[in-house]
Amino acid sequence: MTQPFTGNPCHIYTSTRGDSKAVSFDQAVLQGFALDGGLFVPKALPSFSLDELKGMAGMAYTELAVYILSRFIDPAVIPGTDLERLILKSFSSFDHPDIIPLVPCPLRPDLRIMELFRGPTLSFKDIAMGFLVRVMDYLLAKGNRKLNLVLATTGDTGPAAAHAAAGLSTMDCWPLFPKGMITLEQEVQMTSLTASNIHPVGVENCPDGGDDLDRVVLNLFSDPDLKNKLQLSSVNSINWCRVMVQAVHYFYGYFRACKTIGAPVVFSVPSGAFGNLFAGFLARKMGLPVQEFICAVNANQTLYRAFTTGVFKNEALISTCSSAIDIVVPYNFWRFLYFASGRNAVKIRTWMDEFHATGQVIIDPETLNAIQNGFVSTSVSDQQTLATIKAVYKADPSYLLDPHGAVAVAGAKTMAHRYSAGTSIVCLATAHPAKFPDIIAKALGGKSLPQEATHASLVQAKKADQKLEVCELRDLEGHLINRMQTRNGKCNG
Numbered sequence: 001m002t003q004p005f006t007g008n009p010c011h012i013y014t015s016t017r018g019d020s021k022a023v024s025f026d027q028a029v030l031q032g033f034a035l036d037g038g039l040f041v042p043k044a045l046p047s048f049s050l051d052e053l054k055g056m057a058g059m060a061y062t063e064l065a066v067y068i069l070s071r072f073i074d075p076a077v078i079p080g081t082d083l084e085r086l087i088l089k090s091f092s093s094f095d096h097p098d099i100i101p102l103v104p105c106p107l108r109p110d111l112r113i114m115e116l117f118r119g120p121t122l123s124f125k126d127i128a129m130g131f132l133v134r135v136m137d138y139l140l141a142k143g144n145r146k147l148n149l150v151l152a153t154t155g156d157t158g159p160a161a162a163h164a165a166a167g168l169s170t171m172d173c174w175p176l177f178p179k180g181m182i183t184l185e186q187e188v189q190m191t192s193l194t195a196s197n198i199h200p201v202g203v204e205n206c207p208d209g210g211d212d213l214d215r216v217v218l219n220l221f222s223d224p225d226l227k228n229k230l231q232l233s234s235v236n237s238i239n240w241c242r243v244m245v246q247a248v249h250y251f252y253g254y255f256r257a258c259k260t261i262g263a264p265v266v267f268s269v270p271s272g273a274f275g276n277l278f279a280g281f282l283a284r285k286m287g288l289p290v291q292e293f294i295c296a297v298n299a300n301q302t303l304y305r306a307f308t309t310g311v312f313k314n315e316a317l318i319s320t321c322s323s324a325i326d327i328v329v330p331y332n333f334w335r336f337l338y339f340a341s342g343r344n345a346v347k348i349r350t351w352m353d354e355f356h357a358t359g360q361v362i363i364d365p366e367t368l369n370a371i372q373n374g375f376v377s378t379s380v381s382d383q384q385t386l387a388t389i390k391a392v393y394k395a396d397p398s399y400l401l402d403p404h405g406a407v408a409v410a411g412a413k414t415m416a417h418r419y420s421a422g423t424s425i426v427c428l429a430t431a432h433p434a435k436f437p438d439i440i441a442k443a444l445g446g447k448s449l450p451q452e453a454t455h456a457s458l459v460q461a462k463k464a465d466q467k468l469e470v471c472e473l474r475d476l477e478g479h480l481i482n483r484m485q486t487r488n489g490k491c492n493g
């Protein structure tokens with residue numbers, strides 16, 4: 001592996017807990033978590049002046065991605081031409097020439113919708129996962145290595161990872177999901193894949209759903225011998241590479257929505273694990289003149305409470321109609337607190353330990369002030385979400401929001417009074433409505449679903465032969481170890 005460092009601090013990664021030694025980009029990507037349990041962050045962030053931003057404003061999405069991401073990666077690890085190739089490949093399967101088009105919101109002239117769901121599995125997870133998995137493949141191939149990607153999924157992450165990994169010779173991918181607890185659409189996106197390196201596992205009898213699976217995965221990973229023998233790795237939302245690539249869509253959205261470079265633009269973001277919003281924060285720290293971010297959540301109010309009261313607290317999960325943001329511990333919030341506290345690793349370590357022990361942290365007034373600078377939060381009820389889907393569809397029967405995009409639009413409507421006339425608000429739509437047909441039916445209340453609530457790729461996936469391994473939760477660990485050993489034996493012998 002490439003040894004650090006060229007000396008450019010934007011290419012050197014340290015842990016938010018401050019106890020791990022600095023690593024280079026490739027190590028940060030392949031390790032995921034820092035060895036001290038913290039999250040990787042670069043030692044310094046690149047910055048873009050207003051003049052430079054003016055020069056970037058006309059770039060296509062992929063051009064912009066190459067321009068911005070190259071600042072975070074030592075060219076000795078990924079040379080510029082290879083990075084460009086990886087980015088073009090990652091987004092080649094998106095179904096719109098703009099990759100992430102901005103469209104007017106039929107409800108109000110000041111709102112725009114940025115469609116982040118044009119990738120192969122129809123959710124915004126495709127943006128970061130497509131790139132991360134290809135970067136891993138590139139780094140593994142260079143080091144002549146192979147690994148087993150294991151991930152527990154309760155929604156959009158598994159399909160995005162499986163599609164990105166399908167057919168790659170450097171990895172086997174094991175998406176695990178609680179059988180019967182994800183939508184049929186999400187399930188077939190994994191089980192209809194024919195590539196021989198994709199092994200979806202439906203797990204029966206998981207009373208706690210994703211949490212049960214997380215425990216098994218954590219257990220597998222906590223045994224260093226096993227982890228090493230089976231070459232286990234994951235692609236969860238804390239991976240720096242996923243966060244970094246998500247910063248690009250804020251630049252792109254800003255340039256399309258602003259009247260002049262420097263004019264105020266607001267982003268409304270449906271938030272769960274806070275990866276997407278943290279990326280927005282990064283974009284602003286790098287010089288993008290975003291006026292404010294609206295952190296739109298559903299009835300799960302961890303983030304809302306933190307932003308409004310400074311109490312960061314773990315509460316019981318509530319099931320809502322925007323299920324991808326039913327999250328009570330937004331893991332990327334630690335990264336945000338790290339920067340907001342002036343890179344105070346000692347403070348973050350104390351808070352993380354306190355949170356793990358008691359389920360609660362009280363953010364001090366100074367840090368609270370810092371996180372409220374440029375961020376507001378609002379909590380959107382299911383009733384508002386459904387009413388927003390219906391109102392948009394009534395205003396324009398050719399436009400259907402998904403429940404998560406609807407949370408963003410509802411949040412923007414609630415907060416719009418804060419901004420002067422003419423301020424553009426960009427609402428992030430993170431999934432295609434066809435992934436949530438039951439919610440759409442509920443929102444529209446009609447007998448038959450409109451054509452906008454279907455997607456050809458899902459129709460096809462449902463018709464295809466399905467490949468699925470089913471096992472009981474109590475057998476899962478043994479099943480995985482067995483299957484990986486057989487696979488590894490086959491590949492190596």
Ligand SMILES: *Cc1c(COP(=O)(O)O)cnc(C)c1O
Binds near residue numbers: 123124276404431
């Ligand atoms: C993952 C996801 C989100 C939440 O993004 P975070 O980065 O976890 O805040 C929102 N909408 C959809 C559809 C998702 O799949």
